[in-house]
Amino acid sequence: MKETQRQKQKSQTRKQIIEAALKQYAKTGLIKTPTIEIAKSAKVSHGTIFAHFPTQDVLLTEVIEEFGFRVNKRLHELVEGKSTVEEILKAHLEGLTEYEDFYIRLVSESRLLPPQAQDTVIMIQSAISHHLSRAAEIEMSEGKLKKLPLHMVFNGWIGLIHYYLTNHDLFSPGESVLKRYGQELTAYYMALLQVRI
């Protein structure tokens, strides 16, 4: 079915709003950012936002979902062909570094967000837990890594990186916390998992 000019214009505006919201939320927070700021940065009227997204929650949920799809796609590309736990942890951080500001907002505010938005966090985690568990199972069976419960291997890692991310202002004011500590975090975590030879 061919889109009419009007439909094209409509979906163009919608995209514009989502792009602006992704930037604005990353900058000023998910809960706190008023829709008027998003309208300004998307260069549309405030009313236009609500013509596309009936409520602020709908906009927020859709933008978070869009973010989830993008991060997942990127993570999937990055872990492609990687087979060791160490490679996957590195790829995970590389992917998150590209989306660091928004991701920090998402994990810091996730308990306050609409339930659907919280499920998006689980969706993002699932992309990583899938690859990490597969790699860990193999390396554990080969005796390279300690035999630990898979969910603890995943949660230990997430706990560590989220602690740094949510306290980024303390660990690396004004710069990327993952760029500054990524290598140290990966090396430390691998040292915990590896069987000492």
Place this chain on the structure above:
Amino acid sequence: MKTCIACGMPMEKTSDFAAGDVNKDYCVYCARPDGTMQSYDEKLDSMTEFIVRTQGLDKKAANEAAKSMMARLPAWKV
């Protein structure tokens, strides 16, 4: 890039697709051994089990999350 209609996984390599068939819209993890797509209940069970096993969530909470994620995927959208 294609995305699995049943679980949302991006599918790139041939081996990501059900039965290695790039014409399929669902992934290898959403296929039954005979290559057909899992039913809603089968997928909900396997997704719940996956979240519990790899992320340690409470079974009921994992089930709710899986339901909500599936509700947004083309295969299960009402």
